[in-house]
Amino acid sequence: MGKTDIEQYIWQDRERFYRLAFTYVRNEEDALDIVSESIVKAIKNRKRLRDDRAVKAWFYSIVVHTAFDFMRKRNRTVPSGQVPDRGTEDRYQDIDLTAAMTYLPEELRMIVILRFFEDMKISEIAQVLKQNENTVKSRLYRALRILKIELTEPEGKYNPAGGLS
Amino acid sequence: MIEQPLSQWRDAYQKIEIPEELDMAIKIAIQRGKNQRPRKIVRTIIIAAAVAFCLFTGSLNALPAFASSLQDVPVLGAIVDVLTFTRISASSEEQGYDINIDVPEIKGLDNEELQSSLNAQYLDEAKQLYTDFMDEIGGLPDGQLAHQALDAGYQVKVSTDSLLVIEHWKVEIGASGAESVKYDTIDLDQQVLLTLPGLFTDDSYIEIVTANIREQMTKQMAEEEGVMYFMDEDDPYAFHQIDANQTFYINENHKLVIVFDEYAVAPGVMGVVEFTIPTEIIADDLAGNIYIQ
Numbered sequence: 001m002g003k004t005d006i007e008q009y010i011w012q013d014r015e016r017f018y019r020l021a022f023t024y025v026r027n028e029e030d031a032l033d034i035v036s037e038s039i040v041k042a043i044k045n046r047k048r049l050r051d052d053r054a055v056k057a058w059f060y061s062i063v064v065h066t067a068f069d070f071m072r073k074r075n076r077t078v079p080s081g082q083v084p085d086r087g088t089e090d091r092y093q094d095i096d097l098t099a100a101m102t103y104l105p106e107e108l109r110m111i112v113i114l115r116f117f118e119d120m121k122i123s124e125i126a127q128v129l130k131q132n133e134n135t136v137k138s139r140l141y142r143a144l145r146i147l148k149i150e151l152t153e154p155e156g157k158y159n160p161a162g163g164l165s
Numbered sequence: 166m167i168e169q170p171l172s173q174w175r176d177a178y179q180k181i182e183i184p185e186e187l188d189m190a191i192k193i194a195i196q197r198g199k200n201q202r203p204r205k206i207v208r209t210i211i212i213a214a215a216v217a218f219c220l221f222t223g224s225l226n227a228l229p230a231f232a233s234s235l236q237d238v239p240v241l242g243a244i245v246d247v248l249t250f251t252r253i254s255a256s257s258e259e260q261g262y263d264i265n266i267d268v269p270e271i272k273g274l275d276n277e278e279l280q281s282s283l284n285a286q287y288l289d290e291a292k293q294l295y296t297d298f299m300d301e302i303g304g305l306p307d308g309q310l311a312h313q314a315l316d317a318g319y320q321v322k323v324s325t326d327s328l329l330v331i332e333h334w335k336v337e338i339g340a341s342g343a344e345s346v347k348y349d350t351i352d353l354d355q356q357v358l359l360t361l362p363g364l365f366t367d368d369s370y371i372e373i374v375t376a377n378i379r380e381q382m383t384k385q386m387a388e389e390e391g392v393m394y395f396m397d398e399d400d401p402y403a404f405h406q407i408d409a410n411q412t413f414y415i416n417e418n419h420k421l422v423i424v425f426d427e428y429a430v431a432p433g434v435m436g437v438v439e440f441t442i443p444t445e446i447i448a449d450d451l452a453g454n455i456y457i458q
Contacts, residue, residue, distance in 0.1 A: 043198025
């Protein structure tokens with residue numbers, strides 16, 4: 001893939017990458033760092049992308065793993081945040097997106113972002129996270145249980161594998 | 166129970182505020198990525214030496230001293246390399262500035278005069294950039310954050326057996342950002358630096374190339390969504406004609422490429438823009454057909 005194609009792809013979807021990183025780390029400065037670092041890595045290693053059609057999964061994978069590395073480094077210095085006590089269901093009444101994310105352990109957070117906010121298929125997420133599809137699926141269910149979404153979608157049962165109906 | 170939490174969160178996600186710095190951070194990251202590409206070694210060597218060269222390439226990068234010893238081996242000829250001579254950098258969180266300049270150094274040109282004058286020029290320009298930047302920071306009232314950054318560096322844009330094009334890029338970030346580039350196109354056979362007027366017999370190229378660029382701009386705007394150039398004849402800041410010494414380089418395919426800095430002929434979002442000029446329209450005016458074919 002030519003360098004301008006990758007640059008164009010990055011430029012076109014730049015706000016998506018930022019939102020993804022921001023939602024994961026919940027901090028503007030860190031999110032900017034993650035996006036920047038991912039771009040440097042991608043451009044530098046563009047030759048590793050053999051199939052042009054895979055650019056999306058490839059670049060997301062770089063962003064996601066850069067974000068993971070970032071958290072790993074940060075958790076080494078800051079005591080790792082425990083999953084907050086989820087208390088009663090009432091506590092969810094008005095929680096915003098950022099708060100909702102704090103309820104999720106980091107490994108589940110990224111799956112929720114990719115599935116529901118970036119509208120990726122399970123197979124795509126598996127590719128991006130380099131996990132198998134069953135792991136992704138079971139983690140997604142775990143995340144939904146934590147967020148208690150399957151009980152609360154008014155249109156009926158939420159199908160995590162199929163997306164919003 | 167929550168009402169439609171997921172769709173609310175999806176909305177909230179879409180509305181996450183995008184910081185102003187994002188665009189510039191991305192441009193810088195793209196440049197940094199390019200800059201960190203595995204360094205290219207430019208060579209003008211005869212075919213017989215090609216195999217030997219392949220064997221040596223790995224160690225060449227690892228051991229600069231080895232590269233110079235290789236030049237004593239006559240069969241290998243000139244190995245021209247572009248290395249980072251030094252990095253000038255300074256930053257202060259308190260005052261809010263950050264400057265990074267990578268200064269290149271060319272090694273291995275037979276024409277040592279050309280080589281040392283280019284290298285001296287690169288260092289001088291970097292020092293000047295640094296001084297100007299720091300002067301501007303120093304001129305601010307005490308306690309006022311500068312919010313200024315400057316990144317500059319280089320990359321080997323084209324390297325063929327007979328041509329070496331070094332790109333010098335610069336990204337300035339103040340209230341807004343601006344990206345600019347310039348190129349040094351070196352003929353490795355003749356060991357000379359090429360100039361745009363020098364490629365042509367007279368200055369009729371200015372009009373011909375300008376007309377072609379205007380044509381390309383019009384076509385792109387009609388065909389591609391989101392493409393926009395400043396072409397309005399009444400607008401003093403729009404594109405009217407190329408400068409006699411307009412930024413240019415010659416690409417791997419021996420085509421002339423004309424380059425404009427960010428904002429020069431298009432909105433900032435278009436970045437630095439390039440136009441490849443079809444050789445047939447300038448063929449009659451070329452001083453020769455060695456470089457451009």
